[in-house]
Amino acid sequence: MSLSPELVSFLESLPEPHILFDRGYRILAANAAYRREFSPDGSALGRTCHAVSHRFEAPCDQSGESCPLARARESGQRERVLHLHHTPRGEAYVDIELTPVRDASGEIAYFVEKMEPLKVSRDPGEGGELIGRSEAFRKLMALVARVAPSSAAVLLHGESGTGKELVARAIHAASARASRPLVVVDCASLAENLFESELFGHERGAFTGATAARAGLVEAADGGTLFLDEVGDIPPTMQVKLLRLLESGTYRRVGSTELRHADLRIVSATHRDLQAMIAEGGFRQDLFFRLAVFPIHLPALRERRDDIPALAEALLERVSPARRLRLSAAALERLAGYDFPGNVRELRNLLERAALLCDGPRIELAQVEQALETCKPVSGWESPARGPSVPGPSVPGPSVPGPSIPAAPATSTLKALELAALREQLRSHHGSRAELARQLGISERSLYRKLRALQQAERAAANQKEEDAPR
Incomplete structure (x- = not known):
């Protein structure tokens, strides 16, 4: 069956990359947007979609991937998946929406596939790329692709160092609010008596030292995304006021009776078990339900060991860009077998130490072992997952106020x-x-x-x- 000029013209009019292929996976047409993004040399036409996008010899569902065409055949409806595609600029996650096209007899004759690269930042360390191809990571990215275009509140939960802020930035970048600010609130580092002022702002004379009116972080994020990092550390008194903001979109500056409005998307993150905190009375259940409209679990690095080689390569380029360091096979094997309680942050720190210990172009097992040895905790200290460093005021004194606790016995937790x-x-x-x-x-x-x-x-x-x- 030949393609109608009207169908080809329709594809060309679409601003997003689109291809049309038959039941045998063969690409019959590709619009200008697709050619610019994925096939500037025009080599995709006549080849199968799985060969072009994945370099697979067999269809996706026979090669370990989810195949939207196979699913559309079964359902007869539009199907959507997230795939890792080969592009002229390297591998990239692409959001795919496939629609079956029926002929005059009602049979499915063609499939139209819309392909949109997922708009995420591109550096594995701070403020950069989300890297991975493991099953756990793909599930995470599929959820990001689903929720990002919406306005739903997202709760990111996972261990420290798993990249919660990075995922929040990816959600913001792929949303309709991407051109507006993403404002980060570090709930763990804000003192309770300053929390309300930092979040909502204050008027002149509202308290001692308030010599001028000041806008808060909510006002700064108006029209964009407010990222509440470590939301489990929000003081109980502030949880009520935050709930009011989420329910009504309104707030008041400290020292003011004027009701202000904010157009915000809320993304929050925590390493804490909020459900347990609710049971203990430390976190409001109504606030939890407002924040966790769409919860996303971030896998620990030990749950995605297959991603360690790619992450290590990218992180080495960041910590030692001029040296072009590589890891030996034995060094990579050692890293892949380590549990990384500090997750990606710890991997970066470890590689930076190993790079400093290495004189040649390749990091060997000996340097990795030495780097691991130098980061062993002090006696009696079991370090938990490490979060990203945030500047804070100095603590001049060596002690914490309050009575001392008796030394922990051998049976202590x-x-x-x-x-x-x-x-x-x-x-x-x-x-x-x-x-x-x-x-x-x-x-x-x-x-x-x-x-x-x-x-x-x-x-x-x-x-x-x-x-x-x-x-």
């Missing part, structure tokens, strides 16, 4: 042992918070959380001691 080790470090440390974080091999934000946990534990111990005291 891991958390108690960790707090005991932190207390010992604080007793001997006389520098800033940044220096202590470097000494412990964690970020300042992680240290801030641990200091808060220690304060809470010491307050609880003091309260228990008071309750147990004879009256």
Whole structure:
């Protein structure tokens, strides 16, 4: 059956890349947008879609991929998938929407496929590329592609160092708000007494030191996306006011009665178990449901070990761009077998240490082992997943206020042992918070959380001691 000129003309009029192929997967037509994006030399015509996009000899569903054509044959309806495609600029995730086209008899004769590269940032470290082709990573990217064009609130949950802010930036970049600001709120580093002012702004004279009116982060994000990082650390008093913002889109500056409106998309992230916090009374259930309209779990690096070689290569280019370093097969095997409790952040730090230890063009197993050895935690300290470093004020004193907790016995929990080790470090440390974080091999934000946990534990111990005291 020959293609009608009207069908070909229709394809050419579409602004997004489109191809048309038959039931045998053979590409019969490709519009100008597709040729510019995927086949500037015109070599795609006459070849199968799976050979062009994936370099597969067999159809996708026979080569370990989800095949939209096979699914459309079964359903007779439009199908949508996310695929990793070969392009003239390298591999890229492409959002595919396939529509069956029926002939006069009602039989499916052709398939029209719309292909849109997923708009994500492109660097595996800070503010960069989302790299991966493992099954766990593909599932993550498929969810990002689904939710990004909508206005739904997204909750990202996963261990520290898994790239939650990077995914938030990808969601923003692929949304209709991409031209507007993405404003990051680091909930873990904001002091409770300053949280409302930072978020909503304040008027002149609202409190001591407020010498001028100041817009808050909500106002700065108007029209764009507000990213609430570590939302589990939001103080209970602020959870109510945040809920009001989410429900009505309104807020008030501190010291003002004027009701302001904000057009926002909320993306939040946490490493905490918010459901457990709700059960314990530490997090509002109504706020959770507002934030978690579309929850996305970010896999730990140990759940996507197949991505380590590609991540390591890209990270090496970032930490040592002038040297063009490579990893030996043995070094790569060692990295692939390591659990990386700090996830991608820890991988980057490890590679930077290994690069400094390496004199030649290739990092060998010996340098990787030495880099692993140098990052072992101090005695008694079990470091959790590391989050990205966030600048913060220095802590001049070596101690945390409050009564001391008795030394943890041998039967103590891991958390108690960790707090005991932190207390010992604080007793001997006389520098800033940044220096202590470097000494412990964690970020300042992680240290801030641990200091808060220690304060809470010491307050609880003091309260228990008071309750147990004879009256």
